[in-house]
Amino acid sequence: MNLLTDAEAVKLFPSLQNLILIRDAGWKFLPIDDPGDPNAELDAARVWSNGWRDCIRVRDETDALGLRICVPADQHSAPTIVWERSGTLAEVVHQLLALPAPGMRLAPTLAIGTAPKLWTP
Template sequence: MNPITDAEAVKLFPSLQHLILIREAGWKFLPIDDPGDPDAELDAARIWPAGWRDCIRVRDETDALGLRIQVPADKHSAPAIVWERSGTLAEVVHELLTLPVPGSQLAPTLVIGAAPKLWTP
C-alpha cells in the first residue's frame, strides 16, 4: 500500500492543512504514546534559539492550545509561559504562525504562568 500524499489527505480531512502548514514551518511532531487511545492528543513544537519554544496540543479540530514558553537555562526552574491561545486548530495555528520571532521587538516576553515539564520537548 502506497502512502497518500498531503493533497489526498487534505481532501479527505481538510483540517489537516493546518498541521501541514506548521510542519512546513519547521515544527516537529512528538510521538503519541497510545494512538489507539480515544483521548490521545497530538503535540508539536518549534524550537527557537535561547530556550524559546512554541508548542501546540491538539485534541481535535475544535480544541487546540498554543503556547510560547521560555525554558530556563537551569533545569530546576519551570518553563515560563509568555503567550497562550486556545480555540480551533485553524485559529491556534494562525496565531502561532503570526507570532513575532522571539527576541524581536514585538515578541511577547511578559511571563503569564509556569508551563508543566511536559511542554519542554
C-alpha cells in the same frame, strides 16, 4: 502500502492543512503514546534559540492549545509561559504562525504563568 500525498490527505480531511502549515514552518510532531486511545492528543513544537519553544496540543479540530514558553538554562527553574491561546486548530495554528520570532519587536516576553517542570531522573 500506499501513502497519500498532502493534497490527497487534505482533500479527505481538510483540517490537515493546518498541520501541514506548521510542519512546513519547521515544527516537529511528537509520537503519540497510544494511537488507539480515543483521548490521545497530538503534540508538536518548534524550538527557537535561547530556550524559546512554541508548542501546540490538539485534541481535535475544534480543540487546540498553543503556547510560547521560555525554558531557562537553570534546570532548577520552571519554564515560563509568555503567550497562550486556545480555540480551533485553524485559529491556534494561524495565531502561532503570526507570532513574531523570539527577540523580535513585539514578540511576547512577559511571563503570564509557569509551565509544569519536567521530571528528569
